[in-house]
Amino acid sequence: MTSTKPFLRALAGETIIPPPFWLMRQAGRYLPEYRATRTQAGSFLDLCYNPELAVEVTLQPLRRFGFDAAILFSDILVVPDGLGQHVAFKEGEGPVLAPIRSARDVDGLDLSGLHQRMAPVYATVSGLSKAIPATTALIGFAGAPWTVATYMIEGSGSKDFANAKRLMWSEPETFARLMNLLIEATGQYLIQQIDAGAEAIQIFDTWAGALPETEFRRWVIEPARQLVERIHCERPGVPVIGFPRGAGILYEAYVTETKVDGVSLDSSVPLDWAARVLQPKCTVQGNLDPILLVAGDEALDAGIDRVLKALAKGPFIFNLGHGIIPPTPPENVARLAERIKAFKG
Ligand SMILES: Cc1c2[nH]c(c1CCC(=O)O)Cc1[nH]c(c(CCC(=O)O)c1C)Cc1[nH]c(c(CCC(=O)O)c1C)Cc1[nH]c(c(C)c1CCC(=O)O)C2
Structure with missing residues (x-):
């Protein structure tokens, strides 16, 4: 049965004009209504585990901009939290975790409490599947094991991933054990999201x-x-x-070998190469530089047009090359939405 949702039709291989669109981090601090709900919730994790408020912040950008997909409001770091690692989000600092650096630390992680801890996330998914418009698709997501492992091992964001790479090369068995645990946990977590109502899945391998x-x-x-x-x-x-953000020419092997239905392109991926090499193999998504949404004006219009011209001739979902950043003026997102909706091919 063909879906009536443009986002799902594009992922099934259809070419759609104008293309369906959504934006990574479409819910977030660039929206005043998000900041208000966030204050009401308390901490960021409190917001992720409050189904009523998480549904609300997921819907906020849909009301303004009419995106073709809603993405569950949560974070990739709820999985380490669900495995028993201590996770916090510090104001102005980002995530802080009790680092996993040894075999004993890995022994301390436990898959058995995951679904109980994730119950509010599944409740958010099922609430959203009832609340979103009929033509909007619902995306569930998780971080990819490597990216989640970098935060678990470093204990925070990192520039060079020195601790994660050292564990990978110096204690390969411990590292493999952590990765295998994450593969299993992530698989179970995504299946549960699907059973709660997620219609498509995105796997974020930011690093x-x-x-x-x-x-x-x-x-x-x-x-x-x-x-x-x-x-x-x-x-x-x-x-x-x-x-697989930053994969360069390895994007091609990633697509061929993983058998993904769609691939999200970071802003460094050359458009003509993506159209020629990747798009015959799967639906492509991307890849406007998120800073163009801060710059606005003609630079934004020209950037949007370049992406549309190169990728809209095949199976394509318009998105950014990475998430929206907080200084983005919401008016520029409205400008982008109007320009895409007016595209005639
Ligand atoms: C690496 C990563 C994280 N989280 C995520 C990734 C992968 C994608 C990417 O690279 O952006 C994914 C993510 N994080 C968030 C979502 C929600 C859905 C959406 O895209 O709208 C999604 C899909 C909300 C969030 N996740 C976070 C916020 C901001 C927290 C706040 O409101 O204070 C939001 C809205 C916090 C977060 N979460 C993470 C970091 C490093 C930070 C701190 C930096 C920052 O604050 O932007 C980890």
């Missing part, structure tokens, strides 16, 4: 580009391949989008 080729194949492609296989096998018909 994929930090790994050399051999390790990229082992710890970016292989886990994504396993997750895609599990979802396709256990919940057939639910499409998966992969986002």
